[in-house]
Each structure stands twice: as C-alpha cells, then as structure tokens.
Amino acid sequence: MRRFASAALLAVSCAFLSFATAERAAADVLINVNKSTQRLTVTVDGTPRYAWAISSGLGGGPPSGSYRPERLERKWFSRKYDWSPMPHAIFFYHGFAIHGTNYVSRLGRPASHGCVRLHPTHAATLFDLVQRHGKSNTRIVVGNSSMVAHR
DSSP states (O other): OHHHHHHHHHHHHHHHHHHHHHHHHTTSEEEEEETTTTEEEEEETTEEEEEEEOBOBTTOOSOSEEEOOOEEESSOBOTTTTTOBOTTEEEEETTEEEEEOSOGGGTTSOOBSSSEEEOHHHHHHHHHHHHHHOGGGEEEEEESSSOOOOO
C-alpha cells in the first residue's frame, strides 16, 4: 500500500509539474500593439523587454483582439500593395502582419494600409525573438487602450 501511495504521489507531482510548466510556457512572448499611442511593447516571461514606436493602419489597422502568429517570413513583398517590402513579417490575422518598414519617419503615427510597421532593426529583433520562442509560445494583443494584456 505504501509503495502504491508513493507511486501515486509521484505521478500526481509529475503531472502537476508538467501542467505548471506548460502553463508558464503558454505565452512566453507577449506583444502588445497599442493603436492609440502607436506603441508596441514586448514582454518575455512576464518581464518588459522592449517598447517601440509603430505605424498602424490609417483606417484603424488590424482589428482589436488576441492572436497567435500564423507564419513568419524573413523576406516578403506585398502582392496587394505594389510589391511593397515587408521584411521580418510576422503574419497573425488575414494578411495583417507586424513587419519592418523603410518609412521610419512615419513611425509614431498611423501610416500603413493596415499592418503594424516597425523600424527595420526592431522588426528583425522581434522576428528572431518569436522564432526562438516559437509561434505557439507567442501572443499578439492588439487594442486601443494603454492596458497591458495579462496572460
């Protein structure tokens, strides 16, 4: 009986640790896109890491909500908008992406067709971070308030 109880306790402990680890890893990277302030913040494992100016869409940009990256493209060109370059693109909803831009003078105010534009250096940093942690461990939250999204 004692051996069975020890084995059961060990199994429950392992299951709990697996669950706790999976829960912690569920959103290692949190990307907050604030369309009101035209800022993007990045939190890694609950610790603020980056805060950058963006340009979101003139017509409001991507819809507010919580998303996971769908695909990553190191080099991409928009077929819809005259083959505009979209370096280090992180696609997350119906063609909307976070990507680098050459129009850095427009960062800090709405200027895009709908995507979230970043300075090329920041886009490369974010791309590498998402690639390293994985799409399933990354969450992108888009909104109009300064509230920080919680896990």
